Amino acid sequence: MGLLTSLDSWALVLLMLVLTLLVSGAMALAFSRLLGDRERDKAGMTAAAYMTALGSLFAILTGFLINSEYGTLRDTQRIVGQEVSSASRLAYASASLPSADAEVLQDALAAYLRDVQVGEWQALAQDSATKSPATDSLRALERTVSTLATRAYLKDSEASSIAGAIEGVTAARRQRVVIAAQELPIALFALSIIAGVALVANALLVAARAGPRYSLVALGIILVVALDLAAILAISAPFRGPFVVDVEPISQLVDELTSGQYLDWVTIR
Numbered sequence: 345m346g347l348l349t350s351l352d353s354w355a356l357v358l359l360m361l362v363l364t365l366l367v368s369g370a371m372a373l374a375f376s377r378l379l380g381d382r383e384r385d386k387a388g389m390t391a392a393a394y395m396t397a398l399g400s401l402f403a404i405l406t407g408f409l410i411n412s413e414y415g416t417l418r419d420t421q422r423i424v425g426q427e428v429s430s431a432s433r434l435a436y437a438s439a440s441l442p443s444a445d446a447e448v449l450q451d452a453l454a455a456y457l458r459d460v461q462v463g464e465w466q467a468l469a470q471d472s473a474t475k476s477p478a479t480d481s482l483r484a485l486e487r488t489v490s491t492l493a494t495r496a497y498l499k500d501s502e503a504s505s506i507a508g509a510i511e512g513v514t515a516a517r518r519q520r521v522v523i524a525a526q527e528l529p530i531a532l533f534a535l536s537i538i539a540g541v542a543l544v545a546n547a548l549l550v551a552a553r554a555g556p557r558y559s560l561v562a563l564g565i566i567l568v569v570a571l572d573l574a575a576i577l578a579i580s581a582p583f584r585g586p587f588v589v590d591v592e593p594i595s596q597l598v599d600e601l602t603s604g605q606y607l608d609w610v611t612i613r
Contacts, residue, residue, distance in 0.1 A: 348577050349528075350469070353586035357574045364570035367541060368562075372548050379552075388553025391546040398546055402539040406572040409532055413580045416523060420582040420589045423519050428593045430512025431457060434489075435597075435606040437505040445492055446607060452488040454601040456481040456513075461594050468524035469584035482517060486510060528580040536576070540569040 348356065379387055431453060438449040459477040467476035489510045493503055544566055551562040578586040600606065 349581035349585040351585065353578055356578055356586060357571065360570040360574040360577075361567070364540075364544070364566055364573075368544050368548065368566050371541075371545050372552075375548060375552060384549070384552050388549045391549035392553075395543075395546050395550065398539060398543045402536065402543050402569070402572075405532060405536040405539055406576060409529070409536060409576045410572075410579070413528065413576060416526070417579050417582050417587060417589065420520065420523050423516050423523070424589055424591070424593060427460075427513055427516030427520075428597050430509050430516060431597055434506060434509035434513065435601060437502060437509055439606050440502055441492065441495075442497070443607070445495065449488055449492060450601055450606055452481070452485040454598055456485045457594050457598045457601070460517075461591055461598060464520075465583045465588065465591065468520065469581070471525060473521040473524060478517065482514065486514065524583055528576070533576065537573065540573060544569055 348359075351359065375384070375387075434453055435450055438446045438453075440446075441449065456478060459481045463477040467473055467478075473479065489506060492498065493507065544562070547562040547565040551559045582589045
């Protein structure tokens with residue numbers, strides 16, 4: 345499944361179309377050889393009676409999976425936004441610290457975000473969150489915050505603001521790791537494939553009974569089945585494949601940190 349979800353959108357669509365057409369062609373050939381005119385007529389009548397039920401079943405299954413997987417993709421992007429927001433609050437809170445401590449904290453924050461930007465998605469795509477460079481840099485950031493929290497000059501309000509911000513960063517990454525460990529429900533996807541194959545078989549039998557000019561209707565159903573299955577696979581992996589969670593908000597914050605926009609004594613030109 346990981347190999348399929350890592351393909352780009354066009355390759356995935358093309359693969360599903362080819363597989364669906366091959367299966368459909370094999371079924372059409374089998375029907376033409378195994379069914380005579382009389383049997384084909386009876387089979388077509390029976391298939392027509394089940395078209396609505398099979399179509400509804402396929403639509404319900406694929407609709408549920410598309411809605412579920414798209415919801416996961418959208419939630420993951422929202423979590424990235426929350427992480428950026430917490431990291432921004434941490435950077436703003438650190439600006440009130442003495443220059444040396446503020447720079448140390450912001451350097452640690454920039455290092456973590458940079459590791460998220462360049463290595464986190466690749467590790468999560470392989471379900472190996474511990475191999476991400478962000479794991480070590482987040483620990484370093486937390487140690488930096490803990491060290492600064494012991495400073496005598498730090499006010500309670502400043503300490504609370506910094507603690508809340510680092511907690512938000514940590515919680516966001518924890519949620520991201522949990523989402524990366526989730527997989528497409530194989531049983532439901534397999535059931536969708538079975539329902540799709542049954543729907544295509546019924547469409548072929550109905551078209552065979554109605555005549556060659558109705559084969560375009562069967563072709564349309566074949567295309568819908570292939571595209572629905574491709575859509576499910578395309579959105580089921582937030583960290584790889586055609587629809588990947590956007591890392592640009594993190595990249596922008598890294599640029600802001602490295603340019604000194606959160607350091608009061610740095611003049612931005």
